[in-house]
Amino acid sequence: xxxxxxxxxxxxxxxxxxxxxxxxxxxxxxNESRLVTVWAGFSTRWYVALFTDRQILNAxxxxxxxxxxxxxxxxxxxxxxxxxxxxxxxxxxRLLLTGMTTAPLVxxxxxxxxxxxxxxxxxxxxxxxxxxxxxLTVIIAHTTFCLAFVAVIAQSRLRDMDKSLEEAAxxxxxxxxxxxxxxxxxxxxxxxxxxxLLAFTLSLDDLVIASFVSGPGASTLPMVVFSKVRLGVxxxxxxxxxxxxxxxxxxxxxxxxxxxxxxxxxxxxx
Amino acid sequence: xxxxxxxxxxxxxxxxxxRAPLRSRLGFSGRTLVIAVPMLWLLLFFLIPFFVLGRxxxxxxxxxxxxxxxxxxxxxxxxxxxxxxLENYALLWADTLYRNAYLSSIGxxxxxxxxxxxxxxxxxxxxxxxPEPRRTILLLLVILPFWTSFLLRVYAWMGFLQREGxxxxxxxxxxxxxxxxxxxxxxxxxxxxxxxxxxxxxxLPLYANLTKIDDAFFEAxxxxxxxxxxxxxxxxxxxxxxxxxAGCMLVFIPAIGEYVIPALLGGPDTLMIGRVLxxxxxxxxxxxxAASVAIVMLFLVVxxxxxxxxxxxxxxxxx
Numbered sequence: 001x002x003x004x005x006x007x008x009x010x011x012x013x014x015x016x017x018x019x020x021x022x023x024x025x026x027x028x029x030x031n032e033s034r035l036v037t038v039w040a041g042f043s044t045r046w047y048v049a050l051f052t053d054r055q056i057l058n059a060x061x062x063x064x065x066x067x068x069x070x071x072x073x074x075x076x077x078x079x080x081x082x083x084x085x086x087x088x089x090x091x092x093x094r095l096l097l098t099g100m101t102t103a104p105l106v107x108x109x110x111x112x113x114x115x116x117x118x119x120x121x122x123x124x125x126x127x128x129x130x131x132x133x134x135x136l137t138v139i140i141a142h143t144t145f146c147l148a149f150v151a152v153i154a155q156s157r158l159r160d161m162d163k164s165l166e167e168a169a170x171x172x173x174x175x176x177x178x179x180x181x182x183x184x185x186x187x188x189x190x191x192x193x194x195x196x197l198l199a200f201t202l203s204l205d206d207l208v209i210a211s212f213v214s215g216p217g218a219s220t221l222p223m224v225v226f227s228k229v230r231l232g233v234x235x236x237x238x239x240x241x242x243x244x245x246x247x248x249x250x251x252x253x254x255x256x257x258x259x260x261x262x263x264x265x266x267x268x269x270x
Numbered sequence: 271x272x273x274x275x276x277x278x279x280x281x282x283x284x285x286x287x288x289r290a291p292l293r294s295r296l297g298f299s300g301r302t303l304v305i306a307v308p309m310l311w312l313l314l315f316f317l318i319p320f321f322v323l324g325r326x327x328x329x330x331x332x333x334x335x336x337x338x339x340x341x342x343x344x345x346x347x348x349x350x351x352x353x354x355x356l357e358n359y360a361l362l363w364a365d366t367l368y369r370n371a372y373l374s375s376i377g378x379x380x381x382x383x384x385x386x387x388x389x390x391x392x393x394x395x396x397x398x399x400x401p402e403p404r405r406t407i408l409l410l411l412v413i414l415p416f417w418t419s420f421l422l423r424v425y426a427w428m429g430f431l432q433r434e435g436x437x438x439x440x441x442x443x444x445x446x447x448x449x450x451x452x453x454x455x456x457x458x459x460x461x462x463x464x465x466x467x468x469x470x471x472x473x474l475p476l477y478a479n480l481t482k483i484d485d486a487f488f489e490a491x492x493x494x495x496x497x498x499x500x501x502x503x504x505x506x507x508x509x510x511x512x513x514x515x516a517g518c519m520l521v522f523i524p525a526i527g528e529y530v531i532p533a534l535l536g537g538p539d540t541l542m543i544g545r546v547l548x549x550x551x552x553x554x555x556x557x558x559x560a561a562s563v564a565i566v567m568l569f570l571v572v573x574x575x576x577x578x579x580x581x582x583x584x585x586x587x588x589x
Contacts, residue, residue, distance in 0.1 A: 010393075229534065
């Protein structure tokens with residue numbers, strides 16, 4: 001056995017496993033036939049069907065609004081939590097905050113969803129807020145679980161960054177607020193952008209939590225897609241998947257190219 | 271500073287902060303405010319919900335809004351009575367459905383984790399040993415599916431596994447089988463779905479760990495005459511154990527509570543606890559039982575997480 005080939009072959013098969021279903025999904029979105037497994041000629045009819053489906057379009061709009069709102073809220077709260085954990089030293093409740101920012105990362109979605117719904121129902125009973133469930137309750141739920149992801153990313157950036165920058169600003173007389181906005185924030189900005197994007201994706205992608213805490217008129221895109229695919233394979237879902245995959249692929253390729261260029265420029269400067 | 275500095279202030283990593291303008295104006299420091307905002311949000315929307323969950327798990331279902339009995343009630347003589355009981359937990363213990371669901375969730379999660387490791391390890395190792403820029407490109411290829419919809423990645427397998435699906439068409443065409451295989455709505459399909467969707471969670475920590483191993487170890491092993499296989503088994507594998515543990519936990523823990531994958535790919539006999547909880551809540555509308563299922567599941571998940579945290583902390587301390 002030639003050892004030099006074992007690893008590339010195994011890794012290659014792994015990549016085939018990762019991408020074969022995605023490729024098939026994309027190919028069959030252009031299929032004329034309703035059957036997603038028999039090729040009957042090229043067609044874009046499922047894309048037309050998708051863009052005339054009011055239910056899907058509405059749900060996509062709802063999802064987008066929720067994702068932007070919760071990613072933004074989660075970024076603000078997540079950066080605050082990261083700042084507190086990475087810079088504030090000891091304080092009462094530190095262990096509690098550490099636990100509450102890491103636990104949502106591994107919490108099963110069914111538990112998060114159910115417990116938040118029960119909270120909302122109890123709160124409504126007690127203080128009348130939130131009145132009913134809809135976009136607002138989904139935003140609160142998504143913010144809570146996305147916050148943890150932002151906090152983890154921002155925290156690791158804060159730990160890695162050169163603290164002498166902040167100290168220099170302080171020595172020059174800047175107050176803590178000024179140090180944060182003029183020095184810390186610009187340095188950790190890429191991490192915040194990454195955190196925001198991750199939170200946005202997680203919110204856009206979530207089915208389980210939204211199903212629990214959403215209400216009438218606030219069905220998100222995953223909720224609508226789930227109710228469709230539960231009944232079986234349907235080609236307009238393939239079309240939707242293809243659009244999402246194309247969008248993500250272009251974004252990731254662009255980000256990769258920018259990172260690569262940046263790394264090369266930095267290498268040349270040194 | 272007019273007020274004496276509290277001991278917590280001196281522990282800040284911002285030693286030079288002679289002024290406390292916010293404190294003098296508002297009566298509390300800006301520091302407290304910054305701590306309070308994320309703290310209060312998480313207390314209200316993360317911690318308190320678990321107490322609500324626990325409280326409702328002690329109630330009984332009732333045809334009302336909300337559909338469960340109150341925990342306290344004034345009896346005929348006006349005395350406040352405690353009405354909660356552990357009936358739901360007794361049900362979980364007595365009814366084999368729930369016990370089997372917990373056990374089978376752990377079993378399915380375990381098998382899937384093992385297969386994710388077997389598939390993920392060579393990929394992580396190959397990426398870690400690749401030169402740039404191939405390494406970055408391959409890494410992006412691993413992350414890319416993770417950014418696309420989870421639901422749609424599960425859906426992609428429905429087209430593959432169904433009776434008239436691509437795999438069956440291929441097998442029939444090659445002549446390996448005479449009749450299409452039943453692959454959809456089986457436990458196998460659920461395990462496949464878990465391995466597929468969670469594979470990036472296995473690969474990334476493994477990769478992070480494998481890139482940190484110093485090349486000198488491999489060179490030393492080769493100089494001492496070890497074959498690549500021996501080097502792998504005696505050098506690489508032991509050094510990558512932290513990565514293996516982190517990756518396995520990241521697959522195993524969320525897989526236990528998985529709902530979407532068994533709902534789409536599993537059959538009626540594929541028991542998973544996330545699905546049982548979902549059905550108790552949405553179909554049976556028994557909120558108290560759903561809450562008690564969640565509480566038991568919470569302990570099932572918290573135990574391995576605490577162990578992992580402890581393990582990582584100890585590794586971190588050792589360097």
